[in-house]
Amino acid sequence: MLRTRGWIHAWLLLLPGFVFLIAFTHLPALTTLWSSFFTTPRGRRPAKWAGLENYDTLIGDPIFWKVLWNNAIYAAGTIPLSIIIALVMALWVNRQLAGRGFVRMAYFTPTVLPMIAVANIWMFFYTPGFGLIDQIGGALGFGQTNILGSANSALFGVMVVTIWKEAGFFMIFYLAALQTIPTSLIEAARVEGAGGWTIFRRITLPLLMPTTLFVSINAVVNSFRMVDHIFILTGGGPDNASSLLLFYIYEVAFRFWDTAYAATLTVVLLVFLMILAIGQFFLFDRKVHYR
């Protein structure tokens, strides 16, 4: 009797959380999966069962492959760089240095700013002719640039903004982790004759592995999830040169109103994220030492 009541109590406490989680996460995910097997309803024509037709379209869609490739470049470029920069910044501000609080705050500021605001700041940097980059470049005798307007460089322009935004956020995690490493470990390594680089490679870095795992999973998810700045900076152009998977999903769903195809793309995105997160977890986990 008492046991049953305990169960009821526990479920009641979990209920509010479950309601929201199911209503806004699990149910839409399942609906999306379901919709991907139907045609898009238009006007008086309701959705019809389409089987794997949408997935067929997807395989034959050159823009899908284009944005997927873009996303791969985007992830490969932003993740390692933002993690390395975060680590370097954390090591830097973890030391005794004058104005440490100010430097920490300065590094963290991009994280606090909304992505839309960040994109607007960078718009000012990138603007051809009178943007910051061109003004500095012009003063030094370089010609005018159009980073966001050219198909070759638009994606890289977007990537720089992402790195700038993400590095400060990841730095906070590294900084917290660095502060949990006892100084006596570093001192012991110094007494044993290890130099700065050896200490970093053999002591600090392995002890930061749990953080690296956490940060890299976050970075992977973010590389598929953060598209706010694309709206401001390039709108995915030119010619989809800077479009990412999620941005393409948005366009298909809310500009072309092809909801069934958008659902199909979303399913692919979810599967990708799942495989990456699980793979990363198992790949890294063996190498991670948890205290």
Added chain:
Amino acid sequence: MTVAANGQAISLQHVRKVWGQTVSLEDLSLEVPAGSFTAVLGPSGCGKSTTLRIIAGLESVSAGKVLIGGRDVTEYSPAQRGISMVFQSYALFPHLTVAENIVFGLKVAGVPRQERQRRLNEVAELLELAPYLNRKPAALSGGQQQRVALGRAVISQRPVCLMDEPLSNLDARLRDEMRREIRRLQRALGFTMVYVTHDQTEAITMADRVVLMNKGQIEQVASPEEIYQRPATPFAARFIGTPPMNLLPPAAFGEALRGVPETLRIGVRPEALTESADGPITAQVKGAEFLGADTLVELNCAGADLLAKLPGTRSLTPGETLRLAVTPDQLHAFDIAQNSRLEDESLAARIRDIQR
């Protein structure tokens, strides 16, 4: 055993250490003979750990010099000084196995794999660590972790070993065992040991020489016997020995010591006091504590607190008057103004006379 290293002497010359406004060490000079076991003893905050870290090179000096084996190492990094160190927290690398922890320094120094393995086997045998070599430190007990830290310190065969309160995280029984083990290791390997502790038992039982520190200065450097039998300062007298030595004002001896300076204190160890009907010290009982073989009596003598350790079980009522005696060679005289021991023959004679 081939792990043996020959110890080197350490010398601190007029060392001063300042943190901002706080003076941690003031004009500290210390000689540690080669191959000796020297314990640096003192209450917390006396500067003993700072002294050790200055020898290690983990702290820089504000002024003065550090010499190891005759070399001026003041500007050297810890690695260049030829020292090994055991930390209070052991500072084992949690992500490395016991074996990797022990050979860390050898690996950094580029010692070939075969040589590393050979020395690891020797050390593992010496410290009975062989069954645990592939475990991580977290899977070991406190005592085993301590042994790993010792192993890491001795495998490099450096001439000087520094230890910073290495036993303070162990329980009492294990501490006794490790005390003997560390002593044995130091004798067998012959390195110079500087051992920082706040525990007088550790210092007295292990060390050849005790360096007693207080408030950033050295109070006394002596053998454990000498520091107990002839404490050089009132602080040394109170710090060594449990319960601490009584420091009585001259008034405690009544009229006999009239005319001596008010800064004079007569030191009597609680265990040196005996009950005697014609003893020179008259005191009122304040309370008594039964210790098993002895009874610790708290008394009041001419306004000063007095502790006496009397043999056997005594039932004493508060307010009762006791007369206590002490043999003259068990008396110490100090001047609290000069913070020093008095070796005044005439005073000694007067104290002896009271006894008769």
